Amino acid sequence: xxxxxxxIEFSAxxxxxxxxxxxEENRRIxxxxxxxxxxxxxxxxxxxxxxxxxxxxxxxLDLKELKAILEREITERMDHRFLNYExxxxxxxxxxxxxxxxxxxxxxxxxITQGRLYKVRLYESADIFAECYRxxxxxx
Amino acid sequence: xxxxxxxxFGRRYHFAASHRLHSAQLSDEQNCRVxxxxxxxxxxxxxxxxxxxxxxxxxxxxxxxxxxxxxxxFVQRExxxxxxxxxxxxxxxxxxxxxxxxxxxxxxxxxxxxxxxLAKLERVRIEETSNNAFEYAGEEFRDRVAVR
Numbered sequence: 001x002x003x004x005x006x007x008i009e010f011s012a013x014x015x016x017x018x019x020x021x022x023x024e025e026n027r028r029i030x031x032x033x034x035x036x037x038x039x040x041x042x043x044x045x046x047x048x049x050x051x052x053x054x055x056x057x058x059x060x061l062d063l064k065e066l067k068a069i070l071e072r073e074i075t076e077r078m079d080h081r082f083l084n085y086e087x088x089x090x091x092x093x094x095x096x097x098x099x100x101x102x103x104x105x106x107x108x109x110x111x112i113t114q115g116r117l118y119k120v121r122l123y124e125s126a127d128i129f130a131e132c133y134r135x136x137x138x139x140x
Numbered sequence: 141x142x143x144x145x146x147x148x149f150g151r152r153y154h155f156a157a158s159h160r161l162h163s164a165q166l167s168d169e170q171n172c173r174v175x176x177x178x179x180x181x182x183x184x185x186x187x188x189x190x191x192x193x194x195x196x197x198x199x200x201x202x203x204x205x206x207x208x209x210x211x212x213x214f215v216q217r218e219x220x221x222x223x224x225x226x227x228x229x230x231x232x233x234x235x236x237x238x239x240x241x242x243x244x245x246x247x248x249x250x251x252x253x254x255x256x257x258l259a260k261l262e263r264v265r266i267e268e269t270s271n272n273a274f275e276y277a278g279e280e281f282r283d284r285v286a287v288r
Contacts, residue, residue, distance in 0.1 A: 018201055029202055031209065094203030098147050102198070105145060127152040128208070135146045 003118055004060050005048045008070050010079035013040035014095040038082060044123040045074060051115025061114035069111050074104060097122055097130035105132045148262055149205045150193045153215055155224035158185035159240040189267040190249060194259035206259040218252040242268040246276040
């Protein structure tokens with residue numbers, strides 16, 4: 001099995017606010033992230049696909065194809081967007097790194113038909129990230 | 141369907157510390173041969189990066205596995221305060237008798253963090269420099285891999 005990873009970056013704004021909680025609780029739990037006008041990050045997304053190289057092309061999947069999928073499915077949806085208001089898949093969820101990574105997983109998994117989606121890692125900053133993979137996948 | 145997905149939260153921390161690699165079980169000459177410059181009697185330092193990965197359920201109310209503030213407080217108390225701007229050999233009890241290689245540092249930090257009550261510690265990765273990295277995921281992880 002070979003694992004290949006493609007990285008993209010996008011910039012977006014968000015805010016953390018749970019309407020089921022009162023203003024004070026929101027501030028206590030989310031701190032600065034609860035600022036009502038939002039704030040932004042440069043996100044880095046690493047997408048790892050696992051598979052066996054095709055004997056003819058030597059590729060798990062064509063990187064150009066993966067690049068196009070990421071461009072179409074993620075960059076167009078999320079780049080220079082306000083995640084709370086402009087990404088329907090995040091509707092009703094707090095757009096934390098964990099939730100965005102998970103949404104990205106569910107968007108990408110059916111689109112990757114050569115090899116299989118193995119891991120999604122999303123950095124919100126150089127020191128904060130979340131990653132998803134299928135339960136039971138080894139993750140050395 | 142979400143239950144089939146495992147979500148891990150990762151956070152990187154930074155501290156600076158000095159150490160000297162010297163084993164009491166080896167002669168001076170052997171120490172010098174094994175550890176080279178790292179055996180310099182006055183020690184030397186690194187800017188360490190500690191990457192902590194935890195897993196758990198994403199709380200629908202917060203969207204989080206764990207509140208960053210709680211993880212930060214725990215790591216601050218258990219690792220950064222005792223290690224930052226310290227001599228690992230002199231100031232950290234375990235390294236009075238164990239060589240403070242980054243392998244051992246990884247295991248020590250894992251031991252300190254595995255009791256974090258709010259999420260499951262998955263792995264500790266330490267970058268001693270931008271060219272050296274070490275990871276430890278507990279002995280259970282080794283056993284799990286061995287079984288496969």
